[in-house]
Every structure is written in C-alpha cells, then in structure tokens.
Amino acid sequence: MNLSPSRLLRLAIAMVVLASQTGCDTVQPWQRKTLSDYTMRGDRDPIGEGIADHIFFSREMASGGKGVGGGGCGCN
Amino acid sequence: MNISLLKKLTLAVWLAGSVLTVRAALTVGDTFPGLDGFSLEGKLPDALKGKVVIVDFWASWCGPCKESFPAMNELQKKYASRGLVIIAVNEDEDKSDMQDFLKDNAAAFTVVRDARQKLVAVAGIETMPSSFVLDGAGKVRFTHSGFHGAATRKEYAEQIESLLKP
Numbered sequence: 250m251n252l253s254p255s256r257l258l259r260l261a262i263a264m265v266v267l268a269s270q271t272g273c274d275t276v277q278p279w280q281r282k283t284l285s286d287y288t289m290r291g292d293r294d295p296i297g298e299g300i301a302d303h304i305f306f307s308r309e310m311a312s313g314g315k316g317v318g319g320g321g322c323g324c325n
Numbered sequence: 326m327n328i329s330l331l332k333k334l335t336l337a338v339w340l341a342g343s344v345l346t347v348r349a350a351l352t353v354g355d356t357f358p359g360l361d362g363f364s365l366e367g368k369l370p371d372a373l374k375g376k377v378v379i380v381d382f383w384a385s386w387c388g389p390c391k392e393s394f395p396a397m398n399e400l401q402k403k404y405a406s407r408g409l410v411i412i413a414v415n416e417d418e419d420k421s422d423m424q425d426f427l428k429d430n431a432a433a434f435t436v437v438r439d440a441r442q443k444l445v446a447v448a449g450i451e452t453m454p455s456s457f458v459l460d461g462a463g464k465v466r467f468t469h470s471g472f473h474g475a476a477t478r479k480e481y482a483e484q485i486e487s488l489l490k491p
Contacts, residue, residue, distance in 0.1 A: 278451055278452055279384060279442060279445045281453070282417070
C-alpha cells in the first residue's frame, strides 16, 4: 500500500483531530471542590446502604462483596 | 510512502500526545516564578528578596488545608521576626467560599487568591494542600504534598531553621 505525501498529511491531521475529540479530561487537584463534597462519598448514607444490602440479599441472594470476604456464592 | 512510515507517524502522534499531558511540576532547585505576573487578588508583601518564603496552595473545601492553618499561624508568629513570610494562595472558584472560610479560620499570614488558577497550573501540584519552601534567592528548597499534622509541622520548623540565618 503506497500513500502519497498529501494523503499521509491528511491522515496525520485526521488522527490528531480524532485524538483531541475523545472527551477525556483530567480534573486537576485544585478543581476538586465538587468531587470532595460529602454527597460524593460512598459511605455517606449507612442506613440506605443497609437497606440496599437487605434488598440484594432477599431478592437477589447476593450479599457482601463490598470489600469483605463473601460474594453471595456461599463459599465463605 | 508505505505502511511502516504510517506506523512511525502514528507512534509519533501518540508520543507527542502523551508528552503533552504530562504536567511539568516545580521541583527542588527550580526558581519559583515571580508572583507579580499572575494577577493574584490581594496584597503581596513588598519585599521578598532575602526572605524565606512558604507558598502554600489551599482551598476552602480541602480538609487538610483547614488543619494546616493553625500550624502556619504558629510558624508565622514564631519566625516572622527572623524573616519568614508565608503566602497562602487560595484556589477557590468562588471568592465567597474563601471569605467564609477565613471568617472561621483566621490567618495571621498573607492570603492571596489565584482567581484564574494560573499560578497553581504553573506550580503543577499533585495534592491539596501543597507548598513550596523558598530560600532568600527565590529557589525552591523543599516541597510539601498534603498536610500530615504534627509531622508536617515539625518538617516545616526544621526546614525554616535550616534556611534562616541564626
């Protein structure tokens, strides 16, 4: 497969444009006000978590698996 | 033109992209940029030359920053007469957040606001709070990432003592 220089250039430009369109961004350490909010914490609502766990257990036979041994497989 | 050249070109584009995303942070030995060039809100101390300066980046939403304030007040009071200047650079997006914080946590040192977050980008810090301890010539001599209570306070004191002339 042979590519002419102009075609190669167009390809290179297309690659750069595509790479810049990925939508990924890095939140800088000094921009984490929203992320540091209490409502962003996984353990912000212990009662709600307990209720959710109960539902998982009683309806889906799945409990645990949250950083502790046992994932509803009955092997622990 | 062939496939291998295309591959090389792809690699070059990818490498260029990776290099551009790496943050160039200020490290020990670098000269800290002049604070006048960043349109900081608030009054900077007049003469910093010959002084030991701590530039500390903080924000109101950051817990360890709040913890660091009493320690920095104490350091400023203890070493001010010997030539220590602490400049706390606020990075809040809303000025009112900073003002509310300062009402509850009085600062005995200089506080300025980096409203456009330009200085912090140049400093390229990884954690909040982060600070730079500068010698009399404006060179970064020590850096701090985060605030770890008494341990950080002790480090600060030792570093300040080592830089201040007896």
